[in-house]
Amino acid sequence: MSTTTETTPVRRTTGTAGFALAVLAVLALMAGASAPSPFYPVLQQELGFSAATMTGIFAVYAVALLVTLLFAGSVSDHLGRRPVVSAGLIVLAVSMLAFWHADSVSMLFTARVVQGVAAGLLMSSLSAMVVDLEPPHLAGLAATLNSVSPLAGLALGALASGLLMDHTSSALAWVFASLTALFVLLAAVVWLVPETAPRQEGLLSSLKPRVGIPAVALPAFLRSAPALLAGWATGGLYLSLGAPLVAQELGRSLHVEQGLVVTVLTGSGAAACFVVRGWTSRRITIIGTVALSVGTALTLAALAAGSYVGFVAAGLVAGIGFGMSFLGIMRSITPLAPPHERGELFASVFVISYLAFGIPAVAAGIAAPHIGLAETTYVYGGTVVVLSAVAALLRRFASND
Secondary structure, three states: OOOEOOOOOOOOOOOHHHHHHHHHHHHHHHHHHHOOHHHHHHHHHHHOOOHHHHHHHHHHHHHHHHHHHHHHOOOHHHHOHHHHHHHHHHHHHHHHHHHHOOOOHHHHHHHHHHHHHHHHHHHHHHHHHHHHOOOHHHOOHHHHHHHHHHHHHHHHHHHHHHHHHHHOOOHHHHHHHHHHHHHHHHHHHHHHOOOOOOOEOOHHHHOOOOOOOOHHHHHHHHHHHHHHHHHHHHHHHHHHHHHHHHHHHOOOOOHHHHHHHHHHHHHHHHHHHHHOOOOOHHHHHHHHHHHHHHHHHHHHHHHHHOOHHHHHHHHHHHHHHHHHHHHHHHHHHHHHOOHHHHHHHHHHHHHHHHHHHHHHHHHHHHHHHHHOHHHHHHHHHHHHHHHHHHHHHHHHOOOOO
């Protein structure tokens, strides 16, 4: 076993300020993840790449993120939260600069790879930092905000980009210059927060590719895994196929209309997390997975009927399920991990999440040119409906918590 060079970590001496900063960084990270999405159809026309290339641009982000999580997901448990978070934010700023000046397919691929590496460094370390800095008088809020913030950030990024694209000719500069500046600022300010994870030995061994789950958290994690898969597969469905479906199948040309489906999905999920934060994790997960199944089924029905309003409304229901499922999972596992294993645990959560998010979406992108976009969506969505229903049943008959 590794030994620590200090016996007691620095604890919550900044009150709510450090906690708020960590939550803001999560919001910014996820806003940066969704902000490029509305630009892809425009860039596809300008640069002349195929639908298969679009799928590749989507895929390399998930691959880079997953590889980084596997190799470096627990590095903040050994080096400390601040240096890892600061470095990740600088790398993220570099990826925003690459998006801003992307004038070729190779530059887009580079931007996505760099963004994926940054996200892999930040997801586990920032989630752990939020828990570490949770003020004592706000016990339990960290788990809620670790669920709300990623979804709210995704909603904000997609909505802001869509609005700017419809109202200004310099949307690319507005979006990516602002994000670049924000990430550089956060990278500097994070050093004002006390370190909550003192350095430990075992850094080199931690860089071996692995997914680690503390033994005490393993039962809860296994109970939660089906819901985790179902929720993030739903997110992948909307983020990868939502905008093309709105444009090609539902006939809506405004960028804000195309981005709205992502905003509604993730925004309703964030709101639902806050509303039900006082419920038990078991109840949240069961109702959330049922809502996922129903909402996705309604999405397919709205698509078949050609109804944009119905499609957005169905996204509202699916988003509530997405958010509640993720909150139930975070509430189940977050309190179980000791501080020196939190980075590793959150890395495992996000590895599973992004496998569920990325693999079906990439498969759908490959299938769509051959069988059609709508038909691909019916297969993808039907799979999510079944998976969500199974997750609800499994959680219903699992032990109480």
